[in-house]
Amino acid sequence: MNYNKEHTAPAWWNRIYSVWYRHKRVYTSDFASNAFPPFLEPLIFLGGLGLGFGAYIQTMGAINYLLFLASGIIMTSSMYTASFECTYGTYIRLEFDRVYDGMLGAPISPTNLIIGEIIFAGSKGFLFALAVLIVIWLLGIISHPLSIMAAPVGFVCGLMFGTLSMWVTSIVRNINHFNFYFTGFLSPMFFFSGAIFPLENLPRILQYMAESLPLTHVVRLARAFCVPELLGPHLFYDLGYCVLFIALTGWLAIRGIKKRLID
Helix, strand or coil, rough: CHHHHHHHCCCHHHHHHHHHHHHHHHHHCCCCHHHHHHHHHHHHHHHHHHHHCCCCCCCCCCHHHHHHHHHHHHHHHHHHHHHHHHHHHCCCCHHCCHHHHHHHHHHHHHHHHHHHHHHHHHHHHHHHHHHHHHHHHHHHCCHHHHHHHHHCCCCCCCCHHHHHHHHHHHHHHCHHHHHHHHHHHHHHHCCCCCCCCCCCCCCCCHHHHHHHHHHHHHHHHHHHHCCCHHHCCCHHHHHHHHHHHHHHHHHHHHHHHHHHHHC
């Protein structure tokens, strides 16, 4: 009886947490250099686009242009950090460092490992979204207390692009193939998701295409919290999209990476 208790595998949430905790320890081992870019990048972006275009564009619809732009880049920052984590980061751990071989020697299933990776990507999405929010608050661009809720939306964004990116990682056979994903998919989505300019003036076909993109929905959610006048029941549609997207791409990621681990 005692022998079985001593050799019982940890609960599934402890196994997932152990994966998250391992990545957190690695990330915080050089926290100064890892934490600096999230605060610097929004300053560069707002300085380049906000101050440049801001001299010509005062408002975007009924919203101040700097506020419109700042509320959008909260999510683009989360998107890119989660995507890098679950493409290059996952691929290196899988193919070069063979980290997963050692981790799977512990009482951790491939599903536990993959979910832990995705949750860590979501956590980085939250951290980067919060960092951008802090910079924007300090600059006085966003001041409404409800805007703090954009950080949890950053977590959702991180989960979305973490699952999507892990699915892409399960498909590629060469690390250079990620260039197609970043250049051919993420970069165009950055411009056609409502983060930089409204979608209303685009041709109807492009508006439909934009609605199919995951970034569009988290940008809309984050901007609504930063500009409470935009809050409304229509946001449940965006939230539902996010849940379904995470479920579908998460299933594809788990299926693909498990097959990759076996091969």
